[in-house]
Amino acid sequence: MAEVDKTGRPQITISDGALIPDRAEKSLFSAWRISFFGAIGLLALLPILSPTPYLDILRFVPDGILSTFQVTVASILIALIIGLFTGLGRVSRITIVNRIATIYVEVIRGIPLLVQLFYIYYALGQFVAVPRLTAAVIAMSVCYGAYMGEIFRAGILSIPKGQMEAALALGLSRGQAMRKVILPQTLRLVLPPIGNEFIALLKDSSLVSILAVSDILRRGREYAATTFRYFEAYTVVALIYLVMTLFFSKLVGIMEERLEHRGS
Amino acid sequence: MEARVRIQNASKYFGKRGEITALRDVSLQVMPGQVFLIIGPSGSGKSTLLRSINRLETLSAGSIWIDQDEVTNPHGDIRQIREEVGMVFQSFNLFPHLTAVENILLAPTTVKREPRDQALPRARRLLARVGLSEKENSYPSQLSGGQQQRVAIARALAMNPKVMLFDEPTSALDPEMIKEVLDVMLDLARDGMTMLVVSHEMGFARAAADSVVFMDEGQIVEIGPPERIFDAATEARTQKFLKHIL
Numbered sequence: 001m002a003e004v005d006k007t008g009r010p011q012i013t014i015s016d017g018a019l020i021p022d023r024a025e026k027s028l029f030s031a032w033r034i035s036f037f038g039a040i041g042l043l044a045l046l047p048i049l050s051p052t053p054y055l056d057i058l059r060f061v062p063d064g065i066l067s068t069f070q071v072t073v074a075s076i077l078i079a080l081i082i083g084l085f086t087g088l089g090r091v092s093r094i095t096i097v098n099r100i101a102t103i104y105v106e107v108i109r110g111i112p113l114l115v116q117l118f119y120i121y122y123a124l125g126q127f128v129a130v131p132r133l134t135a136a137v138i139a140m141s142v143c144y145g146a147y148m149g150e151i152f153r154a155g156i157l158s159i160p161k162g163q164m165e166a167a168l169a170l171g172l173s174r175g176q177a178m179r180k181v182i183l184p185q186t187l188r189l190v191l192p193p194i195g196n197e198f199i200a201l202l203k204d205s206s207l208v209s210i211l212a213v214s215d216i217l218r219r220g221r222e223y224a225a226t227t228f229r230y231f232e233a234y235t236v237v238a239l240i241y242l243v244m245t246l247f248f249s250k251l252v253g254i255m256e257e258r259l260e261h262r263g264s
Numbered sequence: 265m266e267a268r269v270r271i272q273n274a275s276k277y278f279g280k281r282g283e284i285t286a287l288r289d290v291s292l293q294v295m296p297g298q299v300f301l302i303i304g305p306s307g308s309g310k311s312t313l314l315r316s317i318n319r320l321e322t323l324s325a326g327s328i329w330i331d332q333d334e335v336t337n338p339h340g341d342i343r344q345i346r347e348e349v350g351m352v353f354q355s356f357n358l359f360p361h362l363t364a365v366e367n368i369l370l371a372p373t374t375v376k377r378e379p380r381d382q383a384l385p386r387a388r389r390l391l392a393r394v395g396l397s398e399k400e401n402s403y404p405s406q407l408s409g410g411q412q413q414r415v416a417i418a419r420a421l422a423m424n425p426k427v428m429l430f431d432e433p434t435s436a437l438d439p440e441m442i443k444e445v446l447d448v449m450l451d452l453a454r455d456g457m458t459m460l461v462v463s464h465e466m467g468f469a470r471a472a473a474d475s476v477v478f479m480d481e482g483q484i485v486e487i488g489p490p491e492r493i494f495d496a497a498t499e500a501r502t503q504k505f506l507k508h509i510l
Contacts, residue, residue: 166357170371171347
């Protein structure tokens, strides 16, 4: 995952999921612009062209945006903390710590998120009753914590060995060197991939509708179930997700660009 | 007088069965204020020897002492010893997220927990000493190689070391920048700093070194004052090597 660009500055290449706007593509009709403004245009146009049912749908579904964001933001914040410690554990020289972190990553990555959701809400729910929103956040953050851990690990490992050596040679402890030298450099490196994880999580948060958390997808399903307007309801749901993810992917792209310009 | 750096029968083996020898029974004594230049072909163990002095490398056998402190004692406080041993690397290894002056301040404020405003005047004096006062707030990426290496020297000096180790300090530099770094090192040597320098800079050796150590295949082949080694080496291996680099 980690590689070194021609300036010798280590970088993490993006490998999964998110739609990253191609910065080279400055054309007015870039793929991102067509998709983003096309989706917004459709969301504006449809209720004008056919007010029923689109106006109703647009009054009903967006209520779920708040839930979607609650789950996404809460999960990403917890996942970040879990990920940081997992990443540190994965590069730890203490065998037991390293082993525990690695097992966590292996186990979590080997189980589908949907199964994890069921497991925490229904299976563990037999012993401890957890509110559905809490269960959703726990499952999402535990799952994404593992992926985040791998990002932190790659980030830490991509810092040249000489940085740790220089810090140790000055008399810093390993922990001090990690906090003052390695992690600050890692943070800059992992910000874009973390942004992409945020987008991936935003999309995966639709899975929590299974637990009857009334997110965007759930609201769409509820509307469709009562009116049988499946096509229209899910079209709006898809467009709302699309607008959100494209918006955030642009943000990540800008952030990435800024970080590159600031130099290191 | 007690030796500042005492290396006794240092050996280091690599590989699964220790089949690769990096250092073989190396012994060396450096008195306070002395400057030693270590030369030798690549893979001769000179960098390994230098890096063993602050335990960036651990020995397989033998011991190393800085004054009364044993570096090689696994139960000893290596961090305290490292505070007293400054190191300068071939690739500078400045911290890219910190400005020049912050690079210098990091160790005093982190390790010695000096308040920043107390450490700052000293950091500025060190920058002035290496001739970079006006670069205080520059990031390493905004500095030339020679400037980076001078900041790196100032950073190492910030901990008031008793010994300075230089691991090929000019090898990564363009020719026009070598002199500015060597000048700083000469200045340090004249100031009485104890220095071990892995480098092939003959001019520096003649001007500042008390001894030149020639290493090959993990061993010290020959040791003596620069004039004698460069002009009248007795060992055939030394003569052959010097012919290559002169």
